[in-house]
Amino acid sequence: MENGLISVDRWESGSQAYFLTHLHSDHTQGLSSSWSHGPLFCSSITAKLLPIKFPRFDLSLLRILHIGTSHTLSLRSPSSSSTTTVRVTTFDSCHCPGSIMLLFRGDFGTVLYTGDFRWESNCEKAKIAKEALSAALQDDDGVDVVYLDNTYANPTYDFPSRSVAAQQAIDIISSHPEHDVIIGINTLGKEDLLLQIASVLDIMIWVWPERLQTMDLLGLPDIFTTDTTLTRVRAVPLYSFGADTLEALNLIRPTTRPTIGILPSGLPWIKKSLKKGEFLSGSFLTSRYKRSRPQSANNVEVHMDKQIGKTSPKVFHQHIYSVPYSDHSNFEELEDFIKLVKPTDLKGIVSISTCFIEPMYYFGRLCTGNQPVQVQQLHDRFKMKETDEIKGAVCPETSSEDDDVELNRSKESYKVKESGKRVATVSPETSSSEEDSVELDRNKMKALKVKLSGFRMRRFSALRRTRRGAKSSDLDYFDPDEQMGPS
Structure with missing residues (x-):
């Protein structure tokens, strides 16, 4: 060729x-x-x-x-x-x-x-x-x-089908009848999720003007609006979705209408020791999880089950749920x-x-x-x-529409000859004794450590597009x- x-x-x-x-x-x-x-x-x-x-x-x-x-x-x-x-x-x-x-x-x-x-x-x-x-x-x-x-x-x-994950999002919304709900989505995609939510709950969903234009061009049902007074459920761009946004919304209206967020992604999130006022950043997956345990906004620690999506949605912040919905x-x-x-x-x-x-x-x-x-x-x-537990795996959703975590591979690599004289480059895994805890953003995230093997990591905002x-x-x-x- x-x-x-x-x-x-x-x-x-x-x-x-x-x-x-x-x-x-x-x-x-x-x-x-x-x-x-x-x-x-x-x-x-x-x-x-x-x-x-x-x-x-x-x-x-x-x-x-x-x-x-x-x-x-x-x-x-x-x-x-x-x-x-x-x-x-x-x-x-x-x-x-x-x-x-x-x-x-x-x-x-x-x-x-x-x-x-x-x-x-x-x-x-x-x-x-x-x-x-x-x-x-x-x-x-x-x-x-x-x-x-x-x-x-x-x-x-091992996350579930999109229809199952969508029902999880519906259950979250239904269990918070007095809350406003914001859902982080991309500029394209997750339309079926929103349609299932709107159909089951018989509600309209707010989207930003450019997203409404996309919905109209796609010929979707007339259940989307830019009028915030018509619904308590809003779909917002991922780059505007974060812990700081949720905390600000709940500070503005602490008693009349609290707000929760839902992040639909095949990517689970691990976050520890988020200080008040910090932007939620860093989207990292390890293959070693514990069951979810929500804590206060000032000290957030999140654990997840080993088999992603086979259990209930995860709480990785006081106001934010992660639902295993992946495209x-x-x-x-x-x-x-x-x-x-x-x-x-x-x-x-x-x-x-x-x-x-x-x-x-x-x-x-x-x-x-x-x-x-x-x-x-x-x-x-x-x-x-x-085995089900892959040592040292760190695998966030790779689409830049979904995250912006960049990990650079170790400079050391092996070239593996393939048929047709093609070459694939793979990074070697270090031995268990060489597994180091990589500390990210020491000034802001001293408690967040992700175990890596054969990787070097750079930190980016997890929700803003790159x-x-x-x-x-x-x-x-x-x-x-x-x-x-x-x-």
Whole structure:
């Protein structure tokens, strides 16, 4: 496969066609209103929403990919100038409105790029997408490479389906009938959560004006409002959601209308010794938890159960609940997906995750390629025991829409040769005697220590959005020189 042909969620110049899986900011790093490097292929919903994010974008560059439909591209090799045909099929990835999964087929073989996705067993849209993908693969010899959303490619992540987590949020709201409720959400995503809350409780939900515009473009039911007098439940941007906000709201109205917050995420949070007036920051997960125990606002200590999401929501602040609602597949769902696709090789698209584990480590046994040496090397490098408790794991949600914790890997790394002369870089795990407690922000958070193995940590605000990318792909290939059309 040649470079400089197609880019997926990468926006540097040099490619001849660009594919956007969805509009979350970690997938649009480098994309802007003035971007004009080539045709941009995306779903119809993404095309409809894109002008909100990039108001002056040249819409003539957009090429629509229809879900479940195969499209034909006429490609030209930069090295030989010969023309070849590539078919691209899109599937609903069920991550957020407009998100897609891409299946590329041609002389090079078959490549599946999942983008961010969540295919739950109880989700009708996911069931349809699975059936469509299975049908599309029937005539193929198999998938050569899967580029996988490995956000939660760790057995520690065992959170429930989104409908179950949404019911947990509903129960929290119902159990606080005299409280105002604020829910931290992204600029896109979690719409089904809000719809389920509104439907079950028969209420309207406040959203900020730009979010209301998105809801209208998505054609959602008329249950959203910008009038705060019409509802006690408000959905607010994540960057404005925090302990300081909740404390301020409760100080302003301590008796008439107290306020609680709900944070929906597959990411659990650990926080200790938050001083009064401090902004809640630092989103860290270790694989060693205890049961939740809410404390006062001046001395917050949070513990969580080892198996995320199988228990009740967590209280990590006097006024804030964490609900295990995630738009990324959990470990079991990823395993089922790999069993369905049976790829020869597997690559993770989360390449700078705070807790990167090469997907072949856990899923290599499910791949059809003859790679026992590679998998064994990964096991030797990580020196991990395949138990529910993964020593030293620190794995927050990787989307920059969801968090902004950045952990830099140790400079020491091992290069593991893979088939096709590709190279994966993994960080070694230190021995148990070398596990150090890393102290973050000593002036403000002296009591917060997170045990790490093979990682160095830098502290960022946990709820404000960052402008750095969280995912990347080396899927730079193909050469579409004609506008795509249905075949």
